[in-house]
Amino acid sequence: MAEDSQASGADESRRETIRKLLDAGLDVEAFPRCDSHEQVQAVVRRLQGLDANDLPGRLVVAGVTNFTVEHPEAELAQPCETCMYYLVHRNYCELPELDIPVEPDWSCRLWRI
Amino acid sequence: MANLLWLQGGACSGNTMSFLNAEEPSACDLVTDFGINVLWHPSLGLELGEGVHKLLRDCVSGEIPLDIFVFEGTVVNAPNGTGNWNRFAGRPMKDWVRELSEAAQFVVAIGDCATWGGIPATAPNPSESSGMQFLKRDRGGALGAGFVSKAGLPAINIPGCPAHPDWVTQILVAVATGRAGDLKLDEFQRPATFFTSFTQTGCTRNMHFAYKVSATEFGQRKGCLFYDLGCRGPMTHSPCNRILWNRQSSKTRAGMPCLGCTEPEFPFFDLMPGTVFKTQTMMGVPKDMPTGVAKTGYIKLTAAAKAAAPAWAEQDIFVV
Structure with a gap:
């Protein structure tokens, strides 16, 4: 229980850091969205090449936004809350290369359902 | 004789x-x-x-x-x-x-x-x-x-x-x-x-499939292997989770994605690099849907199922 509480506190602290970075206008690569498997792999490879502590770098490469992006061609909303990497009860992105606390209405270009 | x-x-x-x-x-x-x-x-x-x-x-x-x-x-x-x-x-x-x-x-x-x-x-x-x-x-x-x-x-x-x-x-x-x-x-x-039922029939990860909780790395005991790791259990006809291997287990029970080896197209995608153990998507939606499921229905179901997922579905319940 104490561990859960600590994890929750750490998540909230990091979520706040991310929120501030995005609110401050961090120039993320939200487009092009990763439509094909090859595009997904290219972005994942770039994420794998980043320093583990480079949080802004990860947000930029994955194209994390603090609002939901609708795919322009598919006309498909791509919020974290419907993504396969999203843990509903922790508000967390479990994609190993991203591994960040998020909000349900945020979005990124690695979204998959 | x-x-x-x-x-x-x-x-x-x-x-x-x-x-x-x-x-x-x-x-x-x-x-x-x-x-x-x-x-x-x-x-x-x-x-x-x-x-x-x-x-x-x-x-x-x-x-x-x-x-x-x-x-x-x-x-x-x-x-x-x-x-x-x-x-x-x-x-x-x-x-x-x-x-x-x-x-x-x-x-x-x-x-x-x-x-x-x-x-x-x-x-x-x-x-x-x-x-x-x-x-x-x-x-x-x-x-x-x-x-x-x-x-x-x-x-x-x-x-x-x-x-x-x-x-x-x-x-x-x-x-x-x-x-x-x-x-x-x-x-x-x-x-x-x-070969009428699916590999998924009897899979111990079916609850994770239902609540759309994904396994994201090999070795995880929680999560469904279909969403990210290329498992073909929902569209492969075999009794692998009904007639167990060695009377003990199956690929998916052990954390190994089904490769669809009882279907004519196996090995899928002609073994092109990046196609094995990775779910192929188009605009974020799996290219190969569970058999009989339409894309629009899948998207609606996923949103509803994730919203309804209980906390335990996101945790490892197969504790030792």
């Missing part, structure tokens, strides 16, 4: 290894309890050289009644359609396959290679391999689409890489004991009793 002959073409012997591990019934049970007389098998046969040659000739001529002809591995046609890359007992194996199939009461193709060509027939298919009556999804193969054995059945296809040992022995028992008429074959000539 039913005479059985088992030959191998372009094969790794994986189906023989599987067959020898059968338990219900075992390979020995076939002989002692079900009256199967194994005329010859590459790993069990006693005859060598001219002895095998004579046995094969006698089967073709009818001097030895051939009740069940089992073939494992691809029918190799290279080079240039001659079949000389796979010679056996003095001639191309493909010639033995054709003549023995015509002489047999029943023909049983074991494993992916014998059924649809499997890995050897993957593009560019340098060995010009085919299955007995299919090349991947296309009818024809080595025996031709219209082939039926003396008993009136097409080749009975038992796919898998390898086929589960009990699928093999149970079908052989059915044929040897005069119950072949009870076998219902599907469009790919697979026994419906084994």
Whole structure:
């Protein structure tokens, strides 16, 4: 229980850091969205090449936004809350290369359902 | 007494290894309890050289009644359609396959290679391999689409890489004991009793599939392997989670994505780099949907299921 509480506190602290970075206008690569498997792999490879502590770098490469992006061609909303990497009860992105606390209405270009 | 002959073409012997591990019934049970007389098998046969040659000739001529002809591995046609890359007992194996199939009461193709060509027939298919009556999804193969054995059945296809040992022995028992008429074959000539349900049927990760919780790395005991790790369990016909392997487990139970090895297209995407153990998507939506599920319905269901997911579904509940 104490561990859960600590994890929750750490998540909230990091979520706040991310929120501030995005609110401050961090120039993320939200487009092009990763439509094909090859595009997904290219972005994942770039994420794998980043320093583990480079949080802004990860947000930029994955194209994390603090609002939901609708795919322009598919006309498909791509919020974290419907993504396969999203843990509903922790508000967390479990994609190993991203591994960040998020909000349900945020979005990124690695979204998959 | 039913005479059985088992030959191998372009094969790794994986189906023989599987067959020898059968338990219900075992390979020995076939002989002692079900009256199967194994005329010859590459790993069990006693005859060598001219002895095998004579046995094969006698089967073709009818001097030895051939009740069940089992073939494992691809029918190799290279080079240039001659079949000389796979010679056996003095001639191309493909010639033995054709003549023995015509002489047999029943023909049983074991494993992916014998059924649809499997890995050897993957593009560019340098060995010009085919299955007995299919090349991947296309009818024809080595025996031709219209082939039926003396008993009136097409080749009975038992796919898998390898086929589960009990699928093999149970079908052989059915044929040897005069119950072949009870076998219902599907469009790919697979026994419906084994290949109507899905690999997913009985999977211990079904709750994670239902609540759309994904496994994101190998070794995770929580999460469904379909969403990210390329599992083909929801669209592969096999009883792998009903008739367990070694009576213990299955790929998906052990955390290994189903590769879809009982389907004609296996190995999928011609093994292109990045296609194995990774769910292929288009605009974030899986290219291959669970069988019978439409894209729009899938998207709606996913949103609703994720919203309804209980906390335990996101945790490892298989604690030790």
